[in-house]
Amino acid sequence: MYRLDLFIRRLTMAPHRIRHLVGALLALALMVTPPAQAKALHFTADAESSQPLTIYGVVDPPQIYPLLADFHQRNPDIAITYHNLETLALHARVLQERDTPRADVIMSPAMPWQYQLANEGLSAPVDSPAAAAWPSWARWRQELFGFTFEPIVMVYRRDLAARMPPPESHAELLSLLRQRSAELSHRVVTYDPRFSGAGYTYAIEDARISARYWDLVEALGHAHSELKTTTAAMLEGLSEGRYWIGYNLIGSYVQDYVAEHPELAMVVPKDYALVLQRLVMMSRNAPHPVAAQRFIDYLLSAPAQRLLATRTTLGAVHPSIDGLGTAADLRKRLGEAIRPVQIGPGLLATLDTLKRQTLLEQWQQAFKNHSTYADGPLADPSPLPRPSQE
């Protein structure tokens, strides 16, 4: 995974400065880009003997609403309360309530954080036919299930095609940046991994997949690429014409946005496309385990997955669901290039404080092209939540 050249580069890294908490909060709050929406959704039970179900999630209400409504229609005896939280807030709240959880079901796209919770034993196994049949690459231990399929994409303005061939893969983007660095100066936008948890996660995954990622970071730095912390900010800049190419945007948001902005085009990279999955799990000691099981079973069922594929941009995982917006469709088109982020202990490394500092320093160094201290000392990477014991 880690090459020797990277190792040498690490040895010559600049010292870092004191962390500041504000940065951390900002980074994780902005990891996914939830537009300002209602914080909670309620569905009251119709039946006499109702049982409540509390869900903590990081899924925008417009995306989750069709699912909750459909589930409520099928299970009118369950009163649903859906709390839409930000990733860090969700993580913190789950840890805070670890002994007496209030949430029955927890959904989050922050895969390392969600995995850490499950690894700590805060999840409970789900025993249902749908859970048992769930593809093994999209689950862990019958406890953690990836129920969406959201590729990380590139976006370019359609008028770019007049000047140069739009990039279709990471390699093409790299050669484009190298050949036309002057033209593309300040015209490329991507996540700032120092301040965005999502950007950091993609950087780590990119670096794991290919060592040439560092060449790409170097080329991005050389082209004075702009760094943003949310997909929404990047899309906005692209739409306004400030940027021509956006790298590593969350596909589910892009899909919506591009539908309304015809001047933009979305590209799923052909050489490899990272795929993000929202992970759902049932709380250990969930107050309403039966309702929680029913909800997760529903989420993994064909009807819910069909809804995910048709009514949302989150993408369906269920192997029997075909058509646009499904894992099967993406796999058919891109084949081996699809790289879902593996749900496994490798994700824990992402959360390691020292690992994070090491990677970010390496990233900065590459981005600044071995720059001197002329442009000021390197920004301090924001700390990630430490394990609960610390």
Add this chain to the structure above:
Amino acid sequence: MTLLRRWHLSHLSLYRRLMVWLLCPLALLVAIMLLQAWLASREAADRAFDRLLDAAALSIAEQVRWQQSRLWMDLPPSALEMLATDAEERVFYALYDAQGHFVTGNRSLPSLPTENDIQMNYGDVTSQDMPLRLGVLRARLEGWDRSDRFEVRVAQTREGRQALANQLFLASFVNILIIAGLAVVVVLLSARFALEPLTRLRRAIRQRNPRTLSPLELALPLELAELRQALNELLARMRRVRANQERFIGDASHQLKTPLAGLSARAELALRQSDPAAWREALTTMHGTATKTARLAGQLLSLTRLNNPEATPAKQTVDLTALARRCVREAFSRHHRRGIDLGVEVPEHAVMVSVNDWQLEEALNNLIENASIYGASQVTVQVTDAPARLTVTDDGPGIPESQRLLMLRPFHRGQETGDGSGLGLAIVDSIARAHDIRLSLQAAHPDHPERPGLCIALTFSSDA
């Protein structure tokens, strides 16, 4: 008591005994093997999975260095991924410095006691109610300026180990069960084969005619051949006993037939006469013969009774002096009429022996009678003490030494003269045998070749 009996194996058949003695140890052996297999499979699973801990810890330790005045580590995700096998274990890691301070990790993990200077230690720990297998790697920075010690601790949950251990144990379990099954079959068959000659012997004995006493002719293994030998010896003894009995019955019939025939002839002769004086004479003769015959019949009866091995006489403590005196007193007048001098010599005090009194009286009467019948004129009954002994001495013709043993056989008479039935000494011998009394015959006056006389001694054993 019944419980005790149940634990005794003597009431079980040989086959069942063999089964118990072979199958119980076999079951114990199987249990031990299963336990051993369980422990071994756990150990093997732990060994296999500890390698993963080892590899992960090493690959983490490789990334540890000194940077920014502290221990630094670039955690390789692959190190954690190698810990998660198909069983999808939970994985924990932590880096501690020389002072035992937590540097980084996803859970604080306990240390393990050091064993000498072994690099890697393993142990089972429980962390937050989660049973974990912990591996602690002690290492040292390899650098120019620093050589700090540090510890890499990695842990995983036990699901994979459990699954492998179960799988290994299942394989051993099936093997052990198959072996045990075969062993049981072999034990059953070999016990049957081993006991088969016994069955043959039983059948051979059962199928015999109850009247046959011929020896068993059967090919048998060594141990049973000895039994067959013993059986054949018993059969031979029984053949001899039966021959003796048949001869005894023949002799007895013969003995009874002669006086009866005499009686019949005498009566017939008397009936042809009409003289009452002749009748009287005949009746007198017949009376004498009948008396003798009745005595003979009585002796035969007592001999038969004495020879019955199932009738053991009840013993009482008897005073020999009193017994001798009583017998002599009863026989005295009868002998006195015949002109025989019957005397008794007894000590002052009582001599106590444990015998059946009527049988001993019978023996003594027989001895006195014998002496008088065979021509003695002086018979002395003597009782001596320490050891208790009863002696009957006469001055009759005696018995030559070569004849003495034969005299003890029924119907063997030392001489053709006299009125003896030939049973007297045989009866005495039988009684002596039944009472464990030593019977000895010897000449009373060996220096008197004409009439050496006979001294018959009954010596009581000291505990009798």
